[in-house]
């Protein structure tokens with residue numbers, strides 16, 4: 001552990017912070033010093049917010065999105081069409097779709113994308129849950145909103161094949177999603193166009 005900071009406790013906080021995504025050693029040190037110089041109340045509020053989130057926020061039992069109740073707000077919203085499902089990789093992809101405001105159905109979060117290279121196989125994703133929902137909720141349309149990567153492509157094909165034989169149309173967002181692009185970085189207009197141009201699969 002680096003001790004040039006003059007305090008093991010400070011060094012420990014810097015180490016914890018530098019594990020966060022996008023935070024390097026330098027930023028971690030700056031944040032830690034900021035917390036050290038700030039008042040105790042602000043530091044307490046931050047640590048409490050983290051603990052509260054860990055205690056009360058979990059995946060939605062139905063769709064896998066972020067929820068505080070058993071089911072998320074979108075799953076509980078009676079105005080959303082239960083027969084139309086949008087399949088995404090990560091819960092954050094739902095924010096992108098909702099920002100574009102083109103989809104009025106419900107979501108299903110896979111929890112990742114298929115990747116033989118990284119050892120992510122079908123059993124690691126919420127694919128069985130998806131098939132179950134398609135049957136149990138009489139889903140008529142499945143829209144695949146997956147990244148334009150090799151992993152996104154492989155996952156889309158797998159889902160299309162898995163749902164063959166179910167009375168459901170499977171489409172995939174088409175134009176505009178850049179090859180290699182994550183949904184997170186696609187602007188609303190592009191996403192809106194991609195949604196309108198979704199094409200059948202399988």
Ligand SMILES: [Zn+2]
Pocket residue numbers: 060061062063064065067071072073074075
């Ligand atoms: Zn949900």
